[in-house]
Amino acid sequence: MTRFKSTLLAIVFFVGFFVRADEGMWFLMFIERLNHRDMQKMGLQLTTEEIYSINNSSLKDAIVQFNGGCTAELISKDGLILTNHHCGYDAIAELSTPEHDYLSNGFWAATKNDEMKPKSLYVRFFVRMDDCTKRILGKLNDSMTEAEREKAIKEETALIEKENNEGGKYVVSVRSFFQGNEFYYFVYQDYKDVRLVGTPPDNIGKFGGDTDNWEWPRHTGDFSMFRVYGDANGNPADYSTNNVPLKPKRHLPVNIKGVKEGDFAMILGYPGRTNRWLPAGGIEQNVKYAYPAWVEASKTSMDAMKKYMDKDDAVRLNYASKYAGIANYWKNRQGMIDALSKFKTAESKAANEAKFNAWANKKENKDKFGTVVETINNYYKATNEKSRHDNYLQIMFRGSEYARIARSLGSQLEAYAKADDAKRTEMYPDLKAVIDEFFAGIYLPAENDILTDGLNLYVKKAGYKLVPALENANKKYNGDLKGYVNNLFSLSFLTSKERVLAFLELPNADQLANDPLMKLSNDMIAHLNLRSEELTKLQNDFGRAYRLLVDGMRQSGLSPVKYPDANSTLRLTYGKVSALPADSDNDAKVNYYTTLQGTIKKYKPNDEEFDLPQRLIELNDKKDFGEYADKGGYMPVNFLTNNDITGGNSGSPVLNGKGELIGLAFDGNIEAMAGDVIFDSKLQKTINVDIRYVLFIIDKYAGAKHIVDEMTIIR
Ligand code: ARG
Numbered sequence: 199m200t201r202f203k204s205t206l207l208a209i210v211f212f213v214g215f216f217v218r219a220d221e222g223m224w225f226l227m228f229i230e231r232l233n234h235r236d237m238q239k240m241g242l243q244l245t246t247e248e249i250y251s252i253n254n255s256s257l258k259d260a261i262v263q264f265n266g267g268c269t270a271e272l273i274s275k276d277g278l279i280l281t282n283h284h285c286g287y288d289a290i291a292e293l294s295t296p297e298h299d300y301l302s303n304g305f306w307a308a309t310k311n312d313e314m315k316p317k318s319l320y321v322r323f324f325v326r327m328d329d330c331t332k333r334i335l336g337k338l339n340d341s342m343t344e345a346e347r348e349k350a351i352k353e354e355t356a357l358i359e360k361e362n363n364e365g366g367k368y369v370v371s372v373r374s375f376f377q378g379n380e381f382y383y384f385v386y387q388d389y390k391d392v393r394l395v396g397t398p399p400d401n402i403g404k405f406g407g408d409t410d411n412w413e414w415p416r417h418t419g420d421f422s423m424f425r426v427y428g429d430a431n432g433n434p435a436d437y438s439t440n441n442v443p444l445k446p447k448r449h450l451p452v453n454i455k456g457v458k459e460g461d462f463a464m465i466l467g468y469p470g471r472t473n474r475w476l477p478a479g480g481i482e483q484n485v486k487y488a489y490p491a492w493v494e495a496s497k498t499s500m501d502a503m504k505k506y507m508d509k510d511d512a513v514r515l516n517y518a519s520k521y522a523g524i525a526n527y528w529k530n531r532q533g534m535i536d537a538l539s540k541f542k543t544a545e546s547k548a549a550n551e552a553k554f555n556a557w558a559n560k561k562e563n564k565d566k567f568g569t570v571v572e573t574i575n576n577y578y579k580a581t582n583e584k585s586r587h588d589n590y591l592q593i594m595f596r597g598s599e600y601a602r603i604a605r606s607l608g609s610q611l612e613a614y615a616k617a618d619d620a621k622r623t624e625m626y627p628d629l630k631a632v633i634d635e636f637f638a639g640i641y642l643p644a645e646n647d648i649l650t651d652g653l654n655l656y657v658k659k660a661g662y663k664l665v666p667a668l669e670n671a672n673k674k675y676n677g678d679l680k681g682y683v684n685n686l687f688s689l690s691f692l693t694s695k696e697r698v699l700a701f702l703e704l705p706n707a708d709q710l711a712n713d714p715l716m717k718l719s720n721d722m723i724a725h726l727n728l729r730s731e732e733l734t735k736l737q738n739d740f741g742r743a744y745r746l747l748v749d750g751m752r753q754s755g756l757s758p759v760k761y762p763d764a765n766s767t768l769r770l771t772y773g774k775v776s777a778l779p780a781d782s783d784n785d786a787k788v789n790y791y792t793t794l795q796g797t798i799k800k801y802k803p804n805d806e807e808f809d810l811p812q813r814l815i816e817l818n819d820k821k822d823f824g825e826y827a828d829k830g831g832y833m834p835v836n837f838l839t840n841n842d843i844t845g846g847n848s849g850s851p852v853l854n855g856k857g858e859l860i861g862l863a864f865d866g867n868i869e870a871m872a873g874d875v876i877f878d879s880k881l882q883k884t885i886n887v888d889i890r891y892v893l894f895i896i897d898k899y900a901g902a903k904h905i906v907d908e909m910t911i912i913r
Contacts, residue, residue, distance in 0.1 A: 220776075220840040221877040222761045223469050223769035225382075226250035226258060227327060237772050241462025241855040248857065249466075249770070252326045257857050258768065259448035261466045261850075262321040262426075263386075265289075269467035269850040270321060270424070273452060273859065274908040277426040277444035278395060279321065280892070281849030282864045283403030284526075286422030288519040289316035290397050296511040301518060304399035306902040313393035313425055315437050317635070321392055321426055324768050325368060325385040330358055334372070334381040344741040351381075358383050375762035377475060377748040378741075384767060389434045391427035391441050396905055398422075398895050399811060405797065407807030408525045412533055412868045414778055415789075416836045416885050417797035420864040421892050423905065450851060451910040453858035454890050456828050457775050459790050463839040464772035465863050465884065467850030469764035472874045475748050475757070477571075478548035479578030481875055485538050487582045489531040491589035495655060496528035499597030502651045506644035513641045524596055530845075533871030543876050550756060554747070557754045567750045570743045577740035581733075587662035591726055594652040599640050601649055603692060604719035607636050608710065611698070615705035626702065633702075637695040642687070650683040665725040667718060690715040764844055773840040778867065778883055791888070794818045794833035817898055825913070826894040834888040837861060841884040844874055852886045858912055861886035 224233055230246040249257045264270035268285035272278070283290075287301075293314050294301045307313040337350045351374075359370040362385050369386040397403060402419040410416055427441040428434055435441055457463075473480070503521050507514040538544065551571050558567035594601040610632055614625050657664060657672040657679065664672070671682045691697035692715050701709070710716055729737070751757035777790040798818055802808040817823070823833045839852060843863055852861035863886050866873060870882035893911075897903045 220771075220773035220879055220882075221842050223472070223764050223771055223842055223844075224761060225327075226466075226768060226770060227329075227382075229770060233770075233772065237462075237464070240772065240774065242464070242772070243855045244857050255447040257448065257450075257466065257853075258324055259446065260450045261768065262323055263468045263766075263768075264321055264849055265319050266322075267470065267846060268848045269846070269863075271849075271851040271859065272426075272446040272449040274449055274910075275445060276908060277428075277446060278449075278905070278908055279392075279424050279426060280851075280859075280862060281422060281424065282862065283397060283400070283418075283420045283422045284522065284864070285849045286394070286397060286424065287404075287522060289319050289394060289424075290422065291515050291518045292316050293394060294515050296515070299511070299515070300394075300397065301400050301515060304397055304402070304900065305394065306396045306896070306900045306905070307394070308902075308904075310425070310443065313395050315391065315393045318390075319392045319424070320388050320390045321424075322369070323387045323389070325387055327382055327384045327767075329380075330354075330372060330383050331380045333358070344738045347378075373765050373767055375765070376752065377763075378745045379749050379752075380762070382767070387434065389426050389428060389444065391435060391437045392424050393427065395423040395425050396896060396900070396902060398900070401809045401811060402814065402895060402899075404522075405808070405810070406800065408529060409807050411526060412529055412865060412871065414838065414867045414883065414885055415792045415796065416865065417792050417794075417800060418836065418864065418887070419891055419895050420887055421862055421895075423896075449910070450853070450857070450859040451912050452889055452893070453854055453856075453860050453912040454826060454893060455912065456834070456890065457791070457837055457854075457860055457888070459775050459777060461775040461860075462772070462855045463775055463841060463860070464770060464853050465839075465841045465843055465847065465850045466768065466770050466853070467843065467847040467863065468766055469769055469844045470766050470846030472764040472844050474759045474763055474875060474877065475751070476547075476875055477574045477578075477744070477747060478544045478551055479575050481538060481544040481547060483578050483582050483585050485535050485544065487586040488589050489535050491586045491659070492531045492593060493528055493535070494659070495590050495593035495652060496524050496531075496597075498651050498655050499593065499648050500524055500528065502647040503597070503644060505647065506641055510641075513644060516639050516641065517644070520597070524593075529868075530871060533868045534874070537868075537870065537872035538875060541872055541876070541878070543872055547876075550758075551747075554751060554754065554756050557756065558750055563750070567746055570746045570750060573739050573743035574747060577736050577743070580736050583662045584733075587660040587664075588726060590652075590656045590660045591665075591722060594649070594656065594722070598649045598652055599636070599645055600692070600715050601652065601719060601722060604716055604723055607632060607698075608692070608713075608716050608719060611701065611705070611710055612707065614702070615707040615710055622705070629702065630699075633695065633698055637698075642693060646683055646687055650680050653679045653683065665721050667721045686714045686718060692716065764846065766846055771842040773842070776838060776840040776883065778838060778869070779880060791837040792835045794823075794835055794891075797835055811899070814899055822898060823894060824898045826890040826898070828890070833891065833894060835891045837886050837888050838867075838883045839863075839886060840879070840882065842873075842877060842882065843884050847884075852884075859889055861889050862892065 234246050260272045262270050264281045264285055268281055270279040270281035273280050291301050293316055334351055334354050337354050338347055355372040358372055362370045369388055370383060372381055372383045374381055398419050405418045426444040428444045429441060432445060500521060503517045507517050555571045558570055610629055614622055614629055657668055671679055675682045687693050690713050692713055775790055798815055800808050801810045828834050847863055850863040851859050852863055854860050863884050865885040867883050870878050873882045893906050897906045
């Protein structure tokens, strides 16, 4: 009963005043009340029970979170899953060697025995969710500091987890929504034996590279396929040759009849993060301080990596995934700076906040909300410089293995050194494997440059109180830290595999703590986490004010946003197949799809981004498209929908009104890069691979028809 009431209350909040089809990342629990009628009008033929049911198998059982950061879907009764190429990229690169370069040449398992197991890759099934707002808010009160609040939430969360994980069978995650105003818990089941089934070569799967990334028109076959394995009873199990393909509760039928403009399209997946409730000051901080530093530091580490990747295939394969990950957000953040500036998003948000401030200072609201806007603005003003500084520092943790070593290998060595003999014996095999992997994955000259260039940029541009050790080094080495880093690299034992292995035989916590690279890494982390009393207070006040802003915006009806920000929980977005308007920056003619002919128009032989396999060109010349051609006689490649997605949705299924698979979401368009902060219903599109192109590549290009034969095809 109480649960029912709080659900009702949540629904009232969720409904808002009007609901727009394309915008919104909706909760499966609420689509019956909020969206279903609208969806039916647009072409949905399923009941909500067929999409999300706790008791019966439903569409949601065919959707998994892929390795923590992407989405994938089950497409056969034998556990076959489809996701993006860029989601499988890390695993594909890991399985590749210069001799067997699957990243460059593609891979298609002829039989299940040929499928390859990468070291760590898991998928997460969604079992159920429920509202726990009342329960958590019941433990909180207004006189708590943010830290006390967090502690109370953590304690209650631990209880909820324990009550629902069925003795470790499930992973339970409690998430905050609407900036800590509501809470829901999610029950998941993880499978860890996931194997590579097939991938196109990267000149199909990543065709267009970083030049085309985030752009339309697009011509990328961004897909790869894996299979989930479990034990004989269908339960999750560690990798074993005895494991068998999982028989999923549900798999998606694949519809190859083709799409046309205006067709209903919905996407289910795991959007990672949006900031649609972000205050104006936060947008301004990102545009002027945080993102420019992010962009510049990313490019610096990319350039350092690339120099060595171009010279050696083994280095290229080792750094490919890291490089692609950094490059992806390097371009995204610049796109955000441009779009947010062009559309004056901070200004329009500030105008809305001024309205809110007037509401907040009405007599009946003043006590609770009166100082909210002021507190938020003070916080941003006081932290702008720090945010720039922090970004220069943080990007180094992504690019440089040694900048973050205190968090990775170093922290494991530390735990080992501090353990007793029995514990060490237990830890040894895993740690040995971590060390092997660490040294197999790095190339010291590249690591030296990545760190040097990152540090040089940091001391020059951070414009804030520097890490003390680096401040000193900067003086001593006159602004060029090359000699400094050379010195650290030669003095540290962490740059030599032999010496790290020797450390395992004679572990010494002091030696580790005094190692110069370990020290630098620890200093950088400590500096980042340093909180003066003043900063602690600012953050405390801000946390509370932001939560009140969202609360007040919802009460006053002043926010145009009616749904909670993305937070890596399963959401549904619906809309239709839809073209980008001709008056956007884009010079594509008004269309919603691209073709193989268009792909070949971009072809540049031997180019790193725009090369193509000869076989693909021949198939196009002969129009040998099998049953996958469009009625118009061309081979479709990508198409656009107006769905509301973000990073994390990569690999999500695009479904027609019957819940059949018509495409695979993989990107957004640069004109709408402000989308994580503000949804633009004219410009914001999702870029999808047409499912017919996926099947054409598997069947006609790769000759792996047996994989298509596993699927349930609707012709
Ligand atoms: N922009 C895509 C996303 O974030 C990733 C595309 C990967 N391709 C690339 N060229 N880096 O989902």
